[in-house]
Amino acid sequence: MIAAFGLFFREWLYLLKRPRTLIIMIFIPIFVTCICGMSFSAGSFSHLKMGVVDYSYTAKTREVVEAFQQSSYFDVVGYYENEEQIEKAMKDGEIVGCIIFPGDFTTNLQQGRQAEVLLGSSAVNMGYGSTINLRGAEILGTLSTQTAVKSLVAKGYTVDDGLAKMNPVGFYTRQWYNPTNNFGYFLTFGFVIATVQQVLIYFAAISLAREKESGKLGEIKKVNPIFQVVIKALVYYIISMGTWAVCCWLIVNKYGIPMKGSFDVWFGYSSLFFLSVIAMGQLFSAIMPNPVFATSFSLVFTSPSLVLSGFTWPTMAFTSFYQKLAQVFPLTHFVIGYRNVAFMGIGFDAVHDEMMILGYISGGCLILSCVIWLIKVKRIEKKEQALRISEEEPDIQAVAQ
Structure with a gap:
């Protein structure tokens, strides 16, 4: 347990020693929130x-x-x-x-x-x-x-x-949930969450691969490789949820975009989304040979998600192939449901299926990450042990002579 706490604080110390990392993880999403909030503050075109x-x-x-x-x-x-x-x-x-x-x-x-x-x-x-x-x-x-x-x-x-x-047939129109066609209602949440996703998956994809690349696996060998994955995921979960909470506070309180959903729905839905992104990033980190490959693949993999998620263009307009492809991305199962939570005030029942899918993605990727990382760490330990034995053999022979 002490070793696990040590790894938890070690990860925080690593981030604190690299302020650029924290700036990217925390302040970039907040900066994007401010940009979107100010850009869409008019709500619609005029003049x-x-x-x-x-x-x-x-x-x-x-x-x-x-x-x-x-x-x-x-x-x-x-x-x-x-x-x-x-x-x-x-x-x-x-x-x-x-x-x-x-x-x-x-x-x-x-x-x-x-x-x-x-x-x-x-x-x-x-x-x-x-x-x-x-x-x-x-x-x-x-x-x-x-x-x-x-x-x-x-x-x-x-x-x-x-x-x-x-006008023999009179009519009038009424729009529920966004009566003024406010562009900010439609766009802000999606752009901000997509930014958080890109930043988060980038650093999650580094988290395991950099240990192997730096040759510092020995520093955390007292912690089971499975717990290494879980503890690192916990650190990035705390950072992402904190950043997202600040962004949501700004969106609602400073830029006047409504949040009708309850806190527990917000917390549960957001938690599952960030855990799925982190777990996916760690899976890339465990599979790829070095941080460059891990981060590059993660960013390439998630880049199409803003379009395929249905946030900017409804998925019903896609061909069947792209509709199925969109299901791979966590963002697909979050942005539309979350916008409905915010504007309609819907509860768990309405987003149950999306939350279940995010849970499956989180659990599946996390389990695979743990298994692959465990196998990789064991292989590295065997190689190191074989290297030590080969280095000790000449000394043993010298003593024998």
């Missing part, structure tokens, strides 16, 4: 710069332009002569979207025909494109309804009758 091409240029078209200008989502920066100038302005970064009125826009309105307007966007950034399409359509739809109702009122209809005639 998107729009250009106008108006081949009609009447009071009606100016009314439409004014409606866009009054919206907090758009800033109309100026008029352009044609679409070629619009395209050049987009390339130069002057605008990200445009409104183009054809020459017959007002005439069609006056004669009771449908008047079309082109709502364009630079979809190089999909956020710009989706916001312009969604919010622009809302403005144009509202203006269209108002114009039609005014026309019907002029013919003797009441306002209510006019609305009923123009």
